[in-house]
Every structure is written in structure tokens, then in C-alpha cells.
């Protein structure tokens with residue numbers, strides 16, 4: 001079985017980081033209990049939970065807020081829970097658009113599934129632009145006492161040569177790229193998919209995990225206040241004469257501001273050589289007239305990025321460094337959803353760090369930190385395997401055989417796939433399907 005491998009890109013990133021890994025003479029220094037690198041959803045959530053307990057936290061972010069982030073801007077009830085746990089006002093008056101569930105469109109039919117009402121999660125989701133969303137979260141972390149440093153581009157780790165442990169990071173500040181040094185016994189890599197910090201610490205991507213991509217743009221539409229997130233399942237390879245279904249979907253999420261975010265996500269790009277921008281352009285042109293799509297109504301360029309999935313960068317803890325969010329590959333392989341998992345993993349990491357820093361010996365601190373990868377595995381590995389299976393089945397209806405002759409159009413099948421993919425189940429739910437799926441998610445094999 002192929003294990004973690006260093007890609008050419010990672011090797012280049014590591015070479016760069018190694019050169020910069022030593023503290024420049026005379027550079028100003030600061031220290032803290034914990035350094036968090038990257039103020040996306042994962043980093044800001046980790047920093048907020050750490051700072052809330054009174055720890056001294058440095059949150060280093062290379063850009064300045066507000067900044068754009070390529071995304072679908074859709075939030076499921078899992079993300080809503082993380083936001084409300086942080087004390088964030090998610091009311092419509094505070095600028096959030098609420099949604100009731102997911103509409104799955106397949107062929108000419110569409111099915112609406114309400115978010116389930118569960119004790120752990122609210123029965124609604126949200127939509128908000130990332131420029132706004134990420135700034136709000138970072139400022140929340142700062143309001144709890146995290147020291148947010150914007151325009152702090154982390155160049156590489158500082159490593160104790162004797163032990164191999166990370167002891168801090170070097171950074172370049174502002175446009176002048178002034179050198180700076182930050183020291184802490186524990187560092188959290190929350191620097192997204194490219195995660196130069198993890199690569200410099202030799203955490204390479206597992207090439208045996210699927211890698212996804214997603215592209216999006218915005219267009220003006222009368223459907224901008226749609227109360228459902230909408231996913232179109234029949235996404236086909238335009239270059240395949242038989243119109244092969246791609247393992248992914250296209251979405252239209254009303255933004256409530258006169259526009260919709262429209263995009264496509266493909267959950268496994270292996271064996272495909274598709275021009276994704278062109279596919280999205282063509283897909284939009286085929287939208288029914290009610291959507292009001294015209295090329296002139298497109299308000300932003302098509303942009304895309306990778307979806308690091310299925311816990312594809314490991315170990316999630318070693319030598320003083322924890323990987324959270326996209327840096328640790330926490331995007332769901334069933335849906336491409338990443339924000340809720342980024343926030344949850346940030347929180348799990350913070351909880352392990354708080355426990356570690358309250359211990360008296362190095363050995364005991366290590367034990368507490370090693371709980372983090374175990375927590376991630378028990379929370380996600382089974383569900384990620386099942387979500388992936390559900391997405392595979394939807395992408396390959398022939399695999400469903402006779403039971404699937406209704407294929408993509410069967411409401412019962414879609415309901416099971418929906419619950420599996422969105423990972424919203426619990427042991428004591430009223431609905432027996434929820435209870436069953438929860439159990440299956442717990443026992444499904446995952447690595």
C-alpha cells in the first residue's frame with residue numbers, strides 16, 4: 001500500500017523552508033504558550049478555544065483581513081454548532097442567510113431534504129461570504145485574547161536539532177518582509193492545503209488518498225434567496241463520448257445579496273483530464289431560464305483550489321506540531337465540505353493542548369497531545385469512509401445493480417446517501433435511519 005510520499009512541489013517547498021528555518025540575527029522575538037499559523041476557520045477556532053482558557057496564543061496570518069478565499073460559502077449545521085459554541089451571533093439580523101436543507105437535483109427531478117433536528121446540531125445551515133466569515137472568526141479569536149498578527153508570512157519552523165521538536169517559527173512581516181521570530185513549545189499548522197509548515201516538518205501528503213478539486217464563481221440571479229443549498233448530481237465528463245458521470249456535483253447556493261455562488265467539486269480527480277473552468281462555464285449555460293444566468297451576469301472570475309480529503313496528511317501530531325483543517329486533510333470525501341471539519345479539528349487540537357499544558361512532566365504532556373490524532377480518527381475515519389462510498393455509488397449508478405435501476409432518481413436511496421454524506425446522525429435520534437447510520441459510521445473501518 002502506498003504511504004506518504006514527497007511530491008516535487010513539497011520537495012521545493014521544503015528546500016525553501018529549510019534555508020529560512022534559522023532565526024535571523026537581530027530579528028525581533030516574541031514568545032507565547034502556543035503559536036497558530038494561519039487564521040482560516042481551523043486556525044481561528046483553535047486560537048479562540050485556546051485563548052478562552054487563558055493561554056497566551058499568537059495567531060499568525062499572512063494576509064490582511066478582509067481577504068477573499070475561494071469557497072462555495074455553504075455551511076451545514078455542523079458548522080453552525082461550532083459558530084454558536086464560540087458565542088457568535090448567527091441570526092439573519094447579523095448578516096447570515098439561513099437555509100433549511102439540501103436540494104438534490106438529478107435528471108429532471110429534484111428532492112428536498114431538511115437538515116435533521118438533532119440534539120447535537122441545529123436544524124438549519126448558513127451561507128456567508130468567506131471574506132466576511134473568516135474576518136469575523138479571526139476577530140472573535142482576538143476578542144478572547146489571541147494575539148492576531150496580520151501580514152505575518154510564516155517562512156519555516158525553528159527546530160531543536162537535538163530533539164527534532166519544533167520550538168517556534170520564523171516569519172516575514174508586512175510588505176517590507178521584515179524578519180521576525182516567534183517561539184512556543186507547541187505550534188499548530190492551520191495554513192491550509194499547501195501547508196508549507198507541515199511540509200518543512202516532513203509531513204507529506206498520503207498519495208493513496210483521493211484528491212479533489214473545486215471551482216466557483218458568482219452570478220446575479222432572482223433565486224438569490226433560495227432557502228435550500230442546491231446540489232446537481234449529474235456532472236458529466238464533457239470529453240467522454242458516453243458522458244461518463246464524474247464523482248462529484250455542481251452547486252448553486254443563493255447568497256441573499258442578488259447573487260448565487262455556483263461551482264463544481266470533483267471528489268477524485270484520478271484518471272480525469274478535464275478543463276474544470278470550461279466545464280463550469282458550459283454547465284452554467286445549461287441552467288434552466290428561471291436561474292437567470294447570462295455570461296454578463298457573472299460577477300467574479302472562476303477560481304478553484306484543491307480539496308485535501310480523508311485525513312491525507314499524517315501524523316496529525318508529532319514533535320510539538322499539530323495539523324488542523326486542510327493542513328491535515330480534514331475535508332469530507334463524501335461532500336467536499338471543509339469548514340465544519342476545519343473548525344472541529346481546531347477545537348479538538350485546542351482541547352488536547354490545554355490538557356497538555358496543565359501537566360507537570362514532558363512525558364505526560366506528550367501523552368495528552370497524542371490524544372489529538374486518536375480523537376480525529378475516532379470522530380472521522382469511519383464516516384469519511386462511508387461518505388466516500390455513498391459518493392462513489394451516486395457517481396457510479398451501475399454499481400447499484402437492480403436496486404439502483406431507479407438509480408439517481410430513487411428518493412429512499414438519495415435520503416440514505418444524503419444522511420451518510422452530510423454526517424448528521426446521532427445515537428439517540430428519533431429517526432431509526434439516523435440511529436442506524438450513526439452506528440454504522442462508528443464501526444466502519446477507516447484509517
Ligand SMILES: Cc1cc2nc3c(=O)[nH]c(=O)nc-3n(C[C@H](O)[C@H](O)[C@H](O)COP(=O)(O)OP(=O)(O)OC[C@H]3O[C@@H](n4cnc5c(N)ncnc54)[C@H](O)[C@@H]3O)c2cc1C
Nearest residue numbers: 038040041042062071072073074154192214325326338339
Ligand atoms: C471552490 C471551493 C469551494 C468550497 N466550498 C465549500 C463550502 O461551500 N463549504 C465548506 O464547508 N467547505 C468548502 N470548501 C472547503 C473549504 O474552503 C476549506 O476546507 C476550508 O477553507 C479549510 O479551512 P482551513 O482553515 O483549514 O484553511 P484555509 O481556509 O485555507 O486557511 C488557511 C489560512 O492560512 C493562511 N496561511 C497560509 N500560509 C501561511 C503562512 N505561510 N503564514 C501565515 N499564514 C498562512 C492563509 O492565508 C489562510 O488564511 C470549498 C473549497 C473550494 C476550493
